[in-house]
Amino acid sequence: MSTTEQISGASIGRLPLYLRELTELSDKGVATVSSEALAEASGVQSALLRRDLSQFGSYGTRGVGYNVQQLRRAILRIIGGTRVRRVIIVGAGNLGQALVRHAGFADLNFKVVGLVDVAPELVGTEVNGVVVTHPDRMIETIRSTGAELAVVATPASAAQEVVDLALEAGITSVLNMAPVALHVPADVAVRNVDFAQELQILSYHQARRRVVEHA
Amino acid sequence: MSTTEQISGASIGRLPLYLRELTELSDKGVATVSSEALAEASGVQSALLRRDLSQFGSYGTRGVGYNVQQLRRAILRIIGGTRVRRVIIVGAGNLGQALVRHAGFADLNFKVVGLVDVAPELVGTEVNGVVVTHPDRMIETIRSTGAELAVVATPASAAQEVVDLALEAGITSVLNMAPVALHVPADVAVRNVDFAQELQILSYHQARRRVVEHA
DNA sequence: CCATGTGAAGTTCTTCACAGCT
DNA sequence: AGCTGTGAAGAACTTCACATGG
Numbered sequence: 153m154s155t156t157e158q159i160s161g162a163s164i165g166r167l168p169l170y171l172r173e174l175t176e177l178s179d180k181g182v183a184t185v186s187s188e189a190l191a192e193a194s195g196v197q198s199a200l201l202r203r204d205l206s207q208f209g210s211y212g213t214r215g216v217g218y219n220v221q222q223l224r225r226a227i228l229r230i231i232g233g234t235r236v237r238r239v240i241i242v243g244a245g246n247l248g249q250a251l252v253r254h255a256g257f258a259d260l261n262f263k264v265v266g267l268v269d270v271a272p273e274l275v276g277t278e279v280n281g282v283v284v285t286h287p288d289r290m291i292e293t294i295r296s297t298g299a300e301l302a303v304v305a306t307p308a309s310a311a312q313e314v315v316d317l318a319l320e321a322g323i324t325s326v327l328n329m330a331p332v333a334l335h336v337p338a339d340v341a342v343r344n345v346d347f348a349q350e351l352q353i354l355s356y357h358q359a360r361r362r363v364v365e366h367a
Numbered sequence: 368m369s370t371t372e373q374i375s376g377a378s379i380g381r382l383p384l385y386l387r388e389l390t391e392l393s394d395k396g397v398a399t400v401s402s403e404a405l406a407e408a409s410g411v412q413s414a415l416l417r418r419d420l421s422q423f424g425s426y427g428t429r430g431v432g433y434n435v436q437q438l439r440r441a442i443l444r445i446i447g448g449t450r451v452r453r454v455i456i457v458g459a460g461n462l463g464q465a466l467v468r469h470a471g472f473a474d475l476n477f478k479v480v481g482l483v484d485v486a487p488e489l490v491g492t493e494v495n496g497v498v499v500t501h502p503d504r505m506i507e508t509i510r511s512t513g514a515e516l517a518v519v520a521t522p523a524s525a526a527q528e529v530v531d532l533a534l535e536a537g538i539t540s541v542l543n544m545a546p547v548a549l550h551v552p553a554d555v556a557v558r559n560v561d562f563a564q565e566l567q568i569l570s571y572h573q574a575r576r577r578v579v580e581h582a
Numbered sequence: 583c584c585a586t587g588t589g590a591a592g593t594t595c596t597t598c599a600c601a602g603c604t
Numbered sequence: 605a606g607c608t609g610t611g612a613a614g615a616a617c618t619t620c621a622c623a624t625g626g
Contacts, residue, residue: 160594160595161594161595162594162595162596163595164568164571165564165568167567167571168561168563168564168567168568169548169564171567172546172547186606186607186608187607187608187609188607193548194548195548195549195550197596197597198607199596199597199598199599200595200596200597202607202608202609202610203595203596203597203609203610205608205609206608206609206610210608210609212607212608212609213603213604213607213608214602214603214604214606214607214608214609215603215604215605215606215607215608216604216606216607216608217606217607217608218608230571230574231567231568231570231571231574232570232571232573232574232577233567233570237566237570237573239566246464246465246466246468246469247465247469249461249465250461250462250464250465251461251562253461254461254462254562256546256563257562257563257566260563260566260567262563262566262570300573301566301569301570301573324572324573324576325569325570325572325573326569327562327565327566327569331387331471332387333384333408333409333410334410335410339576341569341572341573343565343568343569345560345562345565346383347466347469347472347542347560348383348471348472348475348477349380349383349384350542350558350560351452351454351472351475351477351516351542352382352383352386352446352448352475353379353380353383353446353558354516354540354541354542354556354558355446355447355448355452355477355516355540356379356382356445356446356447357539357540357556358447358452358515358516358539358540358556359445359446359447361539361554362447375616375617376616376617377616377617377618378617401584401585401586402585402586402587403585412618412619413585414618414619414620414621415617415618415619417585417586417587417588418587418588418617418618418619420586420587421586421587421588425586425587427585427586427587428585428586428625428626429584429585429586429587429624429625429626430583430584430585430586430625430626431584431585431586431626432584432585432586433586583626584625584626585624585625585626586623586624586625586626587622587623587624587625588621588622588623588624589620589621589622589623590619590620590621590622591618591619591620591621592617592618592619592620593616593617593618593619594615594616594617594618595614595615595616595617596613596614596615596616597612597613597614597615598611598612598613598614599610599611599612599613600609600610600611600612601608601609601610601611602607602608602609602610603606603607603608603609604605604606604607604608
């Protein structure tokens, strides 16, 4: 439980998967779960799950399994999920609006506190209870709402400039959905989500499959 | 140019990034690009880019760089982007509809040929020119349209059953946006995209940052 | 002289397999 | 007897640094 705990990047990426299944088990009233069962539900190997969990302490009992509640709370603490984290979404196009309307973030303690877009017909309106503001007022919006995570859902051409504004306002974590590589200082965390990229990766598998089939 | 070329998984994930930048360079009329410049634009290290590219042949000239057109075509062929790939989207909620409306897939030669949802008020309507059909007719829809990629944008509770239907219809590549681990045969490719997961990973970085700041 | 292509080293991540605890 | 936690091995991935070719 030290503050200098260093969890590997790959492991951190899986913690949300485990958390999701643990929450489900918890809701069902299940008290303990084996690494085998939790791993299966999460889509990973049991040895990998055990190694992941062992990195931040021992929440399992040999011969029994893991205490669902304890483990869930532990992961929740590690990823900061015990506290509300405010999110600002930049870009109120198809994707940005879909995100604002998306249920499920609230359950995880994320709160969308702002939505930003340049379109005059959108500025001032509300989407799912969130007011749309103009990028000119983005820094102000971020500061007044206390947003700490920014989601970039703009066209690629606008992504870098809005991220620069966000950084100026003190944002240090960015979820980038624009199909472009963002340039940020080393201490800023960026995660990229790109549907087109994912489809292209799947397309590669399809292409290879065809080769194999024709062999 | 052998058919047994084996490109590492991590490399394949980056090919779309390179392709994106190469297409931009191509549009600008740039003839050659150095690994340094292309890597910078793509957000990777130049040595990594060179290693990636060297895996499927030599498209560079020492002392000069890479031929933009040639390299672009080569990557396009590898990921199967020279051919139209038909996509069916399952789930016409916020996300599914945003995807159907999303411009940019067409440029990459992806065509949305079907949209599936259970909601009676949606079935039979059109979204961006694509007719919404009921899951009962999904197998038929997949077969008649020739869809080869399926995007799962349903609630988690419905994801596994729709994927099972898709597999039955012959789908072998799935982009899963539902927050649940899908179980599929080993020869089916699945890519998971989960916003909540990404936000949680960023949240971890925020949590760590706080610890450091308070040190 | 310049930038690619690549052995070699280094790092990170995963799996194996079993000792150790309950 | 059962399941975790982990050393050790293995696999995958990235970076270094320079020989090589244009």
